[in-house]
Amino acid sequence: MKTKFEETLYDRNKSNIYVHFWLLKAKSKRDNYLQLALAYKACLINADKSARPFYADSMIINARRTNDIELTASAYLTKGIVHYERMEHSKALDNYLKADQYASRTTKPILINKIKYGIAQIKYYLGFYDEAISLLQECVNYFREENDRAYLNSLHALGLAYMKIGKYDLASETNQLGIDQGKLFEDTSMECYFKHSEAINMCYKGNFKSAVKKLNQLVPDIIRIKDYGNESATYYYIGKAYWSLQQPDKAINYFKKVDRIFELKSYILPDLRSAYEYLIDYYKEKGDSRAQLRYINQLLKVDKLLAHDYKYLLKKIVKEYDTKELINAKNDIEDAILITRVTACIVVVLMAIIIIHLTHKNRRNKKLFEELMNRDTANHLVPFEATFDESEIDFQESTETDSKDKRARTISPDIEAAIVKNLEKFERNKKYLEYDMNLSKMAAILHTNSKYVTQVIAKHRGKGTIEYITELKLDYIVEMLKSDSRFRNYTHKALGEEAGFRTTQNFTRAFKSHTGITPSYFIYKLKKSINTDSST
CATH class of the missing domain: 1.10.10.60 (Homeodomain-like)
Incomplete structure (x- = not known):
């Protein structure tokens, strides 16, 4: 049950004039930290994205002055959400963790589970899918009886995480459950997202023709709600499906749409990065050095952007074109300098040494892991059969x-x-x-x-x-x-x-x-x- 304040706060029909009047009134009274914190939160909801970090900081400052643990936890959670919406995932996680420190000292399970959901989203984007699933399962179990929309959001995120670890059937079951539960709640606002998740799941299952059909059907709805993130993902998976169907000319048109959204919104995810690798390969095969160079430059920009928030995830992504290779290819095309045989031999030798070293290290670590798994660590205290000298x-x-x-x-x-x-x-x-x-x-x-x-x-x-x-x-x-x-x-x-x-x-x-x-x-x-x- 929402309080009167919460009903007012989340009523998006309230005008900015009302909200700012509230803020001015709160400022007029000395030590009125509670009302100031709440007023800044209301301003944040009505503000442009560029102004939200300022309101979030002001909200936290005044919430902490109240010594109200629950309000302070909520303030940090809100700031985390602001950073998440701005694609500043490291900062978002920092604030979620601060919120969790305060929330752990309260008896508000709804607040605790909202924070879990935020942390689960960060873990998902960093590639820690198993940890994200564990948190999301807790959120699903809690919100099922407490908050319909939060329940559906948690289901949607859980289905995506199942897909990432290869549990495609479980992802399908979760997506269908989300659609069915939305109808039961008379809330179909998430139905498009569940259908979108399932269409991508079809692509992972190898059902490329159905994936293309379903994703194309969803494009108008996604554009209508101005969700450029999922719009970019839609184009990427349509392109990937066409590429798998041996129709590269069609695939390239959709990969170009991914690039256009990156140009306009500076939006990209590690999952979508390989669109540029497909583009580079395509134009290399066509002998179009100009287009190849353009997409090499774009991929370098993408890697630079991703490296800030996704450095941990990038380590897990198999990149066919790493930064060094891209720069070398760029210089080759721009300067038209032939690589000498001596340089090529040196590169080959160095790569061979690195590969041998990594292979040896991997085998050694794997052997040590197996030995440790076989070691009876539960009953290690075997009497030592030595003669006392x-x-x-x-x-x-x-x-x-x-x-x-x-x-x-x-x-x-x-x-x-x-x-x-x-x-x-x-x-x-x-x-x-x-x-x-x-x-x-x-x-x-x-x-x-x-x-x-x-x-x-x-x-x-x-x-x-x-x-x-x-x-x-x-x-x-x-x-x-x-x-x-x-x-x-x-x-x-x-x-x-x-x-x-x-x-x-x-x-x-x-x-x-x-x-x-x-x-x-x-x-x-x-x-x-x-x-x-x-x-x-």
Whole structure:
């Protein structure tokens, strides 16, 4: 149920005169921070996109002065949405995360889920589709009973994310559910978007003729609502479908429309980038150097724009034309300089070295990952079958004093058995996860002295004390990553804290030293292997 204020705020028929009068009235009273924050939010909704960041900043300043946690969270969320609409995804995410910090201290689930939806959109555009799906599923479950439009928006975003990870049938089911639910709610405003998503899904499924037909039918509606983002995507997928149908002349006309929208709106997404690769290949085949050069220059502009907000996603996109190759091709066409055989040989040799190095590194990491997956990290505490060599302990028997020293440091069988029993209890209770666990703390927990602890661990675990504690911590984290999907979404900092490491750097350094691979690589391969298993 909306408050009277919210009904007024989101009534788009209210004139700018009313909104600015509200702002002036709020400014006329001293310390009237609540009304100022609300008035700036109303101004933002009625303002042009260019002015919205100013109103968003003013809204946050006054919301924070009220010390109202919920209002401050809402202000940061609104600013995040403003940046998202401006294609400033990094800034949008920063504000969503700030909003989440405040919202976590409230009891407003609707606010929390709106923030989740915003963060899910950013994760989607950065290419973290599995993480986006997890958040969107929570949004769908919550908004189903709370907010019809937010529910439909979440369904639409979820269908797109399913499509990106190759779950095309699930994407189709989600799109159809969205259409059916919209009719049930008597809200068909999202129907065009669900049909658009499904038409693109047909393209991914290889049903190119149907995709072309459906997408062409949707073009007038998309143009009417002035959604140039989806208009550009529509042209791209029509072009891609025609290209797959071996009709490059038709495809090129649609790829040119993608370029025209980029020229007019500076709008492009990583998914649409390959339109320029198709254009470059097409005109290269035609021998049209002038057109080829034009689209090389355009692709360089596209990469420059995408690099700011999509640097993480760009790493995941297979680019047939990287920046260096594009610049070389541009110079070749402009200057008409032939590449010498020596230069070509050097490039080939360097590329071969790089490929060999990367191949070796990939094989090594893959082998280490498989070894780690096969390692029994859940039951790693196997008694060490070594004979205790007293000569390794730092004392001599040459003097009477030394003999007394030896007797003082030799453990009786009963005491040794008691320490081993306490050591096993220490392992079962996961005491090693405590912060700054060291030799003196262990001695206190095991009810003995530091020298005895060192000797028992060396004899029964075959390790030094620090090495032993560190490996326990890391085996625990590895096992949790294998068995509990929640851990795979943790940051390195959170994983380190879970294992009792003082700093993130200590955790990542220890993980690499212990396993041979980084935590990021292990989690990436683990998610990939799980997704592969679930899709088969």
